Amino acid sequence: MxxxxxxxxxxxxxxxFRPFVYRLAHQYGLKGDVANTSAGVRIRLEGTxxxxxxxxxxxxxxxxxxxxxxxxxxxxxxxxxxxxxxIVPSIHRTRVHAxxxxxxxTAVCDDCLAEMFDPGNRRYRYPFINCTQCGPxxxxxxxxxxxxxxxxxxxxxxxxxxRAEYSDPANRRFHAxxxxxxxxxxRVSLTDSSGRPAADDPIAAAAALLKAxxxxxxxxxxxFHLAADAENADAVLQLRRRKGRQEKPFALMARDLxxxxxxxxxxxxxxxxxxxxxxxxxxxxxxxDGSPAAPGVAPGNxxxxxxxxxxxxxxxxxxxxGIAFTALVMTSGNIxxxxxxxxTAAARQSLSGxxxxxxxxxxxxxxxxxxxxxRHIGGRRRFIRRSRGYAPTPIFLHRPLPPILAxxxxxxxxxxxxxxxxxxxxxxxxxxxxxxxxxxxxxALRHLERILDIAPEIVAHDAHPDYLSTRYARMRSSxxxxxxxxxxxxxxxxxxxxxxxxxxxxLAFDGTGHGxxxxxxxxxxLKVDYRSFERAAHLAYTPMPGGDAAVREPWRMALAxxxxxxxxxxxxxxxxxxxxxxxxRVHTVLxxxxxxxxxxxxxxxxxxxxxxxALLDIRYDVTFExxxxxxxxxxxxxxxxxxxxxxxxxxxxxxxxxxxIIEGVVRDRLSGLPVPVISQKFHNTLIRLFTALCTDIxxxxxxxxxxxxxxxxxxxILLDGLTRALNGEGFTVFNHIRxxxxxxxxxxxxxxxxxxTAG
Ligand code: ZN
Ligand code: ZN
Ligand code: FE
Numbered sequence: 159m160x161x162x163x164x165x166x167x168x169x170x171x172x173x174x175f176r177p178f179v180y181r182l183a184h185q186y187g188l189k190g191d192v193a194n195t196s197a198g199v200r201i202r203l204e205g206t207x208x209x210x211x212x213x214x215x216x217x218x219x220x221x222x223x224x225x226x227x228x229x230x231x232x233x234x235x236x237x238x239x240x241x242x243x244x245i246v247p248s249i250h251r252t253r254v255h256a257x258x259x260x261x262x263x264t265a266v267c268d269d270c271l272a273e274m275f276d277p278g279n280r281r282y283r284y285p286f287i288n289c290t291q292c293g294p295x296x297x298x299x300x301x302x303x304x305x306x307x308x309x310x311x312x313x314x315x316x317x318x319x320x321r322a323e324y325s326d327p328a329n330r331r332f333h334a335x336x337x338x339x340x341x342x343x344x345r346v347s348l349t350d351s352s353g354r355p356a357a358d359d360p361i362a363a364a365a366a367l368l369k370a371x372x373x374x375x376x377x378x379x380x381x382f383h384l385a386a387d388a389e390n391a392d393a394v395l396q397l398r399r400r401k402g403r404q405e406k407p408f409a410l411m412a413r414d415l416x417x418x419x420x421x422x423x424x425x426x427x428x429x430x431x432x433x434x435x436x437x438x439x440x441x442x443x444x445x446x447d448g449s450p451a452a453p454g455v456a457p458g459n460x461x462x463x464x465x466x467x468x469x470x471x472x473x474x475x476x477x478x479x480g481i482a483f484t485a486l487v488m489t490s491g492n493i494x495x496x497x498x499x500x501x502t503a504a505a506r507q508s509l510s511g512x513x514x515x516x517x518x519x520x521x522x523x524x525x526x527x528x529x530x531x532x533r534h535i536g537g538r539r540r541f542i543r544r545s546r547g548y549a550p551t552p553i554f555l556h557r558p559l560p561p562i563l564a565x566x567x568x569x570x571x572x573x574x575x576x577x578x579x580x581x582x583x584x585x586x587x588x589x590x591x592x593x594x595x596x597x598x599x600x601x602a603l604r605h606l607e608r609i610l611d612i613a614p615e616i617v618a619h620d621a622h623p624d625y626l627s628t629r630y631a632r633m634r635s636s637x638x639x640x641x642x643x644x645x646x647x648x649x650x651x652x653x654x655x656x657x658x659x660x661x662x663x664x665l666a667f668d669g670t671g672h673g674x675x676x677x678x679x680x681x682x683x684l685k686v687d688y689r690s691f692e693r694a695a696h697l698a699y700t701p702m703p704g705g706d707a708a709v710r711e712p713w714r715m716a717l718a719x720x721x722x723x724x725x726x727x728x729x730x731x732x733x734x735x736x737x738x739x740x741x742x743r744v745h746t747v748l749x750x751x752x753x754x755x756x757x758x759x760x761x762x763x764x765x766x767x768x769x770x771x772a773l774l775d776i777r778y779d780v781t782f783e784x785x786x787x788x789x790x791x792x793x794x795x796x797x798x799x800x801x802x803x804x805x806x807x808x809x810x811x812x813x814x815x816x817x818x819i820i821e822g823v824v825r826d827r828l829s830g831l832p833v834p835v836i837s838q839k840f841h842n843t844l845i846r847l848f849t850a851l852c853t854d855i856x857x858x859x860x861x862x863x864x865x866x867x868x869x870x871x872x873x874x875i876l877l878d879g880l881t882r883a884l885n886g887e888g889f890t891v892f893n894h895i896r897x898x899x900x901x902x903x904x905x906x907x908x909x910x911x912x913x914x915t916a917g
Pocket of ligand 1: 266267268269270271287288289290291292293
């Protein structure tokens with residue numbers, strides 16, 4: 159006979175763990191009990207040694223699908239003479255440190271779906287059906303431990319039938335904290351913008367409104383969406399007009415995998431991601447002419463962002479009323495750069511000029527969580543936005559960290575909390591450039607600190623003095639404040655998720671980051687460990703005429719690069735861009751470049767992409783960040799193998815000369831070489847140039863691992879091409895898999911650097 163107590167940590171609450179253990183214990187004839195604790199799950203077992211071993215093995219080998227076990231600790235204990243095996247109430251002990259992991263929100267499971275579409279089931283067509291294997295979690299949890307009373311479901315008292323299921327260890331809704339039914343749970347309604355109910359059958363009426371070309375605000379899991387029929391060109395344009403969103407692609411929700419397959423090409427691994435319980439938006443290559451989606455959904459883009467229905471309500475929207483949509487536009491319910499609405503009253507106010515009607519419900523969303531966005535590149539799934547379904551599942555680290563808060567940068571921000579070997583990245587916060595987003599950063603962080611029970615001792619932030627995230631860090635009353643250089647943080651983030659220790663070669667390519675010399679960095683070849691970094695080389699400094707205006711208007715950058723290469727002689731060039739641009743504006747911008755006023759210096763690769771895109775007349779200005787660079791990438795002809803001359807920095811300099819590249823592009827443009835060829839040659843040049851620079855560093859410093867990070871690595875040609883070229887030279891190459899390569903992943907690196915430097 160054996161008596162053992164197992165302590166399990168990880169995501170083990172709210173995922174059906176206790177009933178799973180209960181069934182195993184009965185199967186193996188074990189006595190004892192199982193309970194949630196403030197640190198995970200405790201299992202006390204008495205029985206034969208073989209049975210105890212078998213149960214432990216099963217827990218490790220096949221835990222419930224949503225569980226993530228980080229640690230199992232087994233302790234021999236004196237036998238207590240248990241008579242049976244039972245699930246006992248939660249044990250709350252104060253200040254045992256909580257390695258409690260909060261489960262993310264999960265798409266409705268197949269069992270629940272089958273019930274929802276079974277006319278004989280008491281939850282037939284009930285839009286809030288869920289169980290221990292599915293449903294909202296992070297977005298409804300107000301505090302820990304995860305019990306109904308500490309969620310936004312506390313407002314709904316369970317009916318006797320739900321209560322019976324909840325209390326029956328054999329039932330699949332045993333301790334399903336968010337369980338509900340039509341008799342006792344939340345309800346859906348359709349209203350106009352003043353809140354007046356608009357229909358008896360809200361979902362059918364909402365579907366009919368969409369079919370008629372209307373725009374619908376839909377309250378979902380992590381916030382409001384704005385929906386329109388994706389096949390209705392007028393509806394899509396109307397939505398763009400009302401939302402004031404010119405060209406940035408809209409996400410689509412396809413009815414099912416087959417419907418998605420009519421819009422985009424889907425490889426098997428992409429289908430698996432589409433169908434995964436996290437249900438992210440997946441960027442997929444558009445099908446040619448046959449695409450039924452309106453052209454206004456993603457103009458000028460080779461991809462659609464597609465997801466499948468994940469909330470039961472979404473499934474019903476596609477199924478009821480006999481209306482068959484192929485896909486709906488499902489874009490965030492917000493205005494401009496403000497965070498998506500989560501509160502019904504606020505949504506009514508902010509979206510009333512956009513939505514014709516509101517499909518809402520009375521289950522509160524406690525925390526906002528935008529749809530996640532991923533793309534499969536080079537056989538791996540990459541995050542473009544790590545949010546609903548993934549956050550706040552931790553990134554597991556190779557070494558323990560003290561409690562740290564890292565505030566991120568500015569664009570596409572996410573913040574990070576660390577504790578021991580876990581780094582918890584928040585859901586997507588957005589561009590922290592206005593009061594609303596700043597407030598969201600504040601509330602998301604306070605909430606994460608509470609539910610993860612972390613009191614940060616160190617507060618890491620970007621070295622940029624004016625970012626709102628930096629101001630937030632400075633405002634915190636406690637914690638050692640540690641500024642971290644932007645590109646150091648980028649590389650450290652990629653090192654951390656790949657569990658590397660330095661030193662490594664870091665290629666940090668992006669649009670903007672505050673440099674130690676006050677310039678705007680972004681084309682950086684670095685030698686990096688967590689403690690420090692050394693700048694080995696960078697793109698030659700070029701003025702950004704008008705500062706931020708040069709980001710919105712890439713033609714300004716083009717002029718700056720032309721001026722760098724040709725000086726005043728640039729005016730004699732017979733380039734289409736120069737013919738097209740207004741002479742006065744060209745004059746003003748060149749005056750800024752020559753005089754060096756309102757023209758901060760930059761080594762940014764993002765700006766170089768912008769400038770080349772303008773030189774090639776692909777885009778003179780942009781309506782969203784990265785638009786010109788993306789268009790340049792999409793224009794490239796992959797069959798072209800040519801390349802421009804590339805020079806290394808001169809002796810005693812770290813500046814990579816741009817002259818040969820700009821000259822080459824201009825020469826080809828003037829000679830009438832097709833744009834796709836020039837674009838590919840430009841990409842090839844960068845690949846060859848940076849591979850050569852890495853080889854130089856290996857020769858001098860013996861480093862043979864290259865870590866790549868920064869927003870520019872969303873460019874597939876660059877990511878794939880550099881990886882292949884560096885591998886070919888014998889380098890081991892690392893990039894991002896677990897967090898975004900852009901600034902949405904940077905907080906992780908800030909935390910790593912702060913841990914190494916603050917101690
Ligand atoms: Zn379920
Ligand atoms: Zn009920
Ligand atoms: Fe960056």
